[in-house]
Amino acid sequence: MGAREPARPRLGVFKFASCDGCQLTLLDCEDELLALAARVDVTHFLEASSAVGTGPYDLSLVEGSVTTAEDAERIRSVRAASRRLVTIGACATAGGVQALRNFADVEEFREVVYARPEYVETLATSTPSPRTSPSTSNSRAVPSTAASCWR
Ligand code: SF4
16 A cells, blocks of 8 residues: 655635736646646636635635725635735736726726726725735735735
8 A cells, every 4th residue: 555645735826806817827837737737736726727626725826906895805715715825916916007096086987987887896996915914914025026925
């Protein structure tokens, strides 16, 4: 009887307000994906699979900024279920294009852009994902144009 294989680290990839480009960049790593899948349990990655896994996660990668009340609630639950959380890309790290609203009147934008603004639910601001930490006492955000690590 052989020795039991050690459990593979569980990876979660999560999308918030974004264009999906950062997740697609992960999927573009075609040559490395099979080797990665052999070493990591990709538990939750809706851009790659419709299978919906639940935490806990050893590592969560987060794309996109927090722009709705639902986002704010969800990023807290992702953080709570994750040993490590790393934001990827400008949206998750700095707010992205969505953060332009932080310097304008979001109500005016909503009225001008959408034919039925009453259906659009949004926060007045768009924030990088780490800003919504439930507790920042043990958190560390490393400013970067590419990613930040949030422990
Ligand atoms: S940082 Fe945001 S806009 Fe840029 S590729 Fe990633 S998700 Fe898309």
